Every structure is written in structure tokens, then in C-alpha cells.
Amino acid sequence: MASVYRTHGPALNPRGTAVGWATVSEESAVQLLGPVEIRALAEELDVTPTKKLGQNFVHDPNTVRRIVDAAELSPDDHVVEVGPGLGSLTLGLLDTVQKVTAVEIDPRLAGRLEQTVSERAASVADRLTVVLKDALTVTPDDVDKPTALVANLPYNVSVPVLLHFLEVFPSIKRVLVMVQLEVADRLAAKPGSKIYGVPSVKAAFYGDVRKAGTIGKNVFWPAPKIESGLVRIDVFEDAPWPRSAREQVFPLIDAAFAQRRKTLRAALSSHFGGGPAAEAALKEAGIEPTQRGEKLGVADFVRLGPAMSAPINARAHGKVNLFLGVDSVRDDGYHNLVTVFQSISAHNDVTLTPVPDVSGARDSVVTELTVSGLDAAKVPTDSTNLAWRAVDAIAAIARVGASEAALPCLRVHIAKSIPTAGGWPAVPPMRRPRSWLPMNFMAPAWG
Numbered sequence: 001m002a003s004v005y006r007t008h009g010p011a012l013n014p015r016g017t018a019v020g021w022a023t024v025s026e027e028s029a030v031q032l033l034g035p036v037e038i039r040a041l042a043e044e045l046d047v048t049p050t051k052k053l054g055q056n057f058v059h060d061p062n063t064v065r066r067i068v069d070a071a072e073l074s075p076d077d078h079v080v081e082v083g084p085g086l087g088s089l090t091l092g093l094l095d096t097v098q099k100v101t102a103v104e105i106d107p108r109l110a111g112r113l114e115q116t117v118s119e120r121a122a123s124v125a126d127r128l129t130v131v132l133k134d135a136l137t138v139t140p141d142d143v144d145k146p147t148a149l150v151a152n153l154p155y156n157v158s159v160p161v162l163l164h165f166l167e168v169f170p171s172i173k174r175v176l177v178m179v180q181l182e183v184a185d186r187l188a189a190k191p192g193s194k195i196y197g198v199p200s201v202k203a204a205f206y207g208d209v210r211k212a213g214t215i216g217k218n219v220f221w222p223a224p225k226i227e228s229g230l231v232r233i234d235v236f237e238d239a240p241w242p243r244s245a246r247e248q249v250f251p252l253i254d255a256a257f258a259q260r261r262k263t264l265r266a267a268l269s270s271h272f273g274g275g276p277a278a279e280a281a282l283k284e285a286g287i288e289p290t291q292r293g294e295k296l297g298v299a300d301f302v303r304l305g306p307a308m309s310a311p312i313n314a315r316a317h318g319k320v321n322l323f324l325g326v327d328s329v330r331d332d333g334y335h336n337l338v339t340v341f342q343s344i345s346a347h348n349d350v351t352l353t354p355v356p357d358v359s360g361a362r363d364s365v366v367t368e369l370t371v372s373g374l375d376a377a378k379v380p381t382d383s384t385n386l387a388w389r390a391v392d393a394i395a396a397i398a399r400v401g402a403s404e405a406a407l408p409c410l411r412v413h414i415a416k417s418i419p420t421a422g423g424w425p426a427v428p429p430m431r432r433p434r435s436w437l438p439m440n441f442m443a444p445a446w447g
Contacts, residue, residue: 184229248305256293
């Protein structure tokens with residue numbers, strides 16, 4: 001649960017009359033923070049900027065004005081600011097728009113920000129809401145439909161925070177963020193560039209990305225070792241693809257750039273169940289399999305995405321036991337069985353369909369199992385079914401040593417032609433998930 005601070009009622013003018021919601025104009029008396037004020041506030045709060053939180057405070061009013069101008073905000077915008085710190089940029093934003101929500105993880109800074117605004121921008125103080133929370137955990141319950149993200153992002157989490165807000169808040173139409181210069185260059189890089197990579201493609205999924213300038217080191221306290229860059233994103237008004245495509249597209253982007261020198265056929269082979277399947281999916285999307293990920297634009301990855309949710313089919317033939325023998329007793333008291341099976345033409349077809357995990361907390365990766373055909377009513381459709389258990393077994397192996405990324409889920413359908421007593425193996429539903437498991441689960445699962 002986020003802690004929320006709000007200013008209390010409209011500001012008063014010298015005669016004691018409530019000012020209320022004044023139109024943004026040159027009459028707004030906002031005093032921006034300079035180097036002396038920044039250091040005084042830090043000393044008052046006993047704040048030492050930490051590398052862990054990526055804290056570097058802007059102390060140059062002209063830089064603040066430059067950032068606000070570059071964002072091209074309108075008076076009725078609702079701006080969300082991440083990491084307001086001591087309030088330098090917050091004051092500049094309050095002088096321009098009617099509503100600012102500042103998200104701050106440090107309770108000392110969050111608690112002082114409201115007072116700073118009341119002291120230095122009394123006439124616009126009640127335009128501010130402060131949310132005490134980790135930016136990566138912010139949800140629409142914390143911030144109500146922001147239209148713009150403008151922030152000096154903490155350097156250590158700048159890209160994850162940016163992508164989180166773009167995904168969680170579709171109401172955001174404009175982004176202007178200050179990040180490390182190297183990160184800014186990567187975010188704005190185009191296909192074919194040596195620095196084009198995962199951040200470039202993922203940011204471009206949401207809109208048009210470009211650099212909006214460079215910021216020198218000396219406008220910060222403490223001064224960072226490298227310069228900063230401004231990145232602007234104009235979010236698509238009529239997006240050329242649905243946002244829901246993210247679930248398919250982002251894992252492909254990660255895989256394509258995991259080893260930059262690999263061809264797409266090799267890099268995506270684990271995703272599609274092998275090189276031939278990856279090659280077929282790439283060709284179907286109009287992509288040359290021998291290319292590398294750095295050559296693809298976001299539209300290419302989006303075209304490739306639907307292949308990730310295509311149903312996966314496996315056929316399991318029935319079997320008959322031609323011979324069964326019992327070997328001599330072992331030291332542990334058990335006997336080895338000697339058997340000969342013969343596959344027959346009768347078969348069951350198993351279809352695995354990747355589906356989103358809408359629950360967010362599921363014990364099984366199987367969301368549903370259905371059965372049709374011969375003796376269908378005699379087959380269990382719950383987790384006691386061998387096909388269900390087979391899929392969960394391979395998923396459990398895949399999780400060992402894997403990252404925290406969530407496994408996609410599966411809907412399983414069995415079309416039966418084999419009588420219930422005819423026997424059929426669970427191997428196909430165990431083998432086929434290698435076409436479905438994300439690449440980061442494949443190494444521990446398959447070696």
C-alpha cells in the first residue's frame with residue numbers, strides 16, 4: 001500500500017483569500033531550487049545521495065526549465081514524476097501543469113517535498129500529490145490516469161521504470177526522461193546500430209523514441225561521472241499493434257539479443273522447439289533466418305509474435321504388449337521387467353495451446369484440459385490426467401535454476417481414437433513443451 005501525501009486546501013494570497021485553481025500563467029510565483037537550497041535541504045534531512053538509489057539532484061534552474069520545455073506539456077496535463085528527490089523538477093512542473101503526482105521511495109524526501117512546495121510555490125501547492133512507494137510497484141490504484149511521464153530517473157533502474165510506466169499506464173501520451181547518456185543513446189538507437197538492443201526495441205513498441213538533448217555533469221549534486229541525456233517518447237495514438245502483443249513479443253526480443261552474434265534461427269531455436277521450427281516461423285513472418293536481431297525493427301518482432309501462441313500438436317500412437325517377462329530377483333527384493341511394445345496405427349492427438357496466465361498465481365501451468373472422441377467420458381480432465389501431469393513435470397524441471405520470469409500457461413486438448421485400455425504414452429505432451437517454454441527456462445530443462 002502506498003503512502004500518499006496531499007497538500008491541504010487551496011493556498012492563500014496575502015489578503016487571506018483562497019486562491020484555488022488558478023490558470024497556469026506567468027503570475028504563478030514558483031521559486032526554483034539552486035545549489036545553495038539543494039545543499040541546505042540535504043543537510044536538514046541528513047540526506048547523503050546514494051548510488052544504490054541512483055540519486056543525483058539537479059540544482060540548476062535553467063536545466064529544469066529546459067526539461068519542462070522539452071516535454072511540451074499542456075496546462076491540463078497530469079504529470080507523473082518518478083524520483084522527485086528534493087523537488088527541483090517538481091517545482092518546474094507545478095508551474096506548468098494543473099496536476100503532478102510525484103513517486104518517491106525515500107520517506108525523508110517524500111515527507112519534505114510537500115513542505116518545500118508550500119514554501120516555494122504556495123499558489124500552486126495543491127496541484128501536488130506525493131506517493132511514497134517503489135516506482136516498480138506502482139499501479140493505477142496509486143496514480144490516476146497520468147497523461148505524461150516527466151522525470152530525472154534514478155540511473156540504476158531507469159529502463160525498468162520507464163517500461164513499467166509505459167505498460168501500466170496506457171493513459172500516458174508523452175514521455176520526457178533524463179537518464180545516463182549511454183542509456184539515452186541506446187533507447188533512441190535504430191536497427192542496424194551497434195548500440196541497438198533490447199531497450200531500443202522495447203521502448204519503440206510503445207511509440208516514437210528520440211533523443212531530446214544532452215545534459216552536462218555540473219548541473220547535478222553530486223556530479224555524476226558521465227553526462228546525461230534527455231529521451232522523448234511520443235506514445236502511439238493509434239498503435240499499429242495491440243498492447244497485449246507484449247506478452248509474445250518481449251520474450252522474443254530478449255532471446256534475439258541474448259547472444260548478439262547468433263543468427264535469429266539459432267537464437268530463437270529454443271523458443272520454437274528447434275532450428276527448423278524457428279526458421280519456418282521466421283520465414284512465415286517475412287524475416288530472413290540468417291539475420292541477427294540487431295537488424296530487426298519492432299514491427300518485425302510483432303509479426304513474429306503470433307507464432308509463439310500457435311497451437312502445438314503432438315500425436316501419440318497406441319501400443320500393444322507383445323511380450324512381458326520377469327527377471328530374477330534383485331538384491332533389493334524387486335524384479336526387473338522385460339517387455340516388448342509394438343506401436344499401432346490408432347492414435348490420440350494432443351493439442352497444446354499457449355494462453356495468458358490471468359491468475360498471476362497458479363500451481364499448474366495447465367489452465368484447462370478437455371477430451372473428445374472415443375471413451376472421452378472415462379478420461380479425467382483434472383490434474384490426475386497423465387498428460388496434465390506430464391506438462392507440469394517438464395515445467396517443474398524447467399524452473400530449476402531459471403530466472404524469475406513466469407512460464408506461459410497451456411490449454412490441453414486430447415482427441416481420442418484409442419480405447420481407454422489401449423494405452424498411450426505421456427511422452428508427446430512432455431516433448432512438445434520445448435516449443436513453448438521461454439528460452440530462459442530451456443537450459444536447465446533440456447541441457
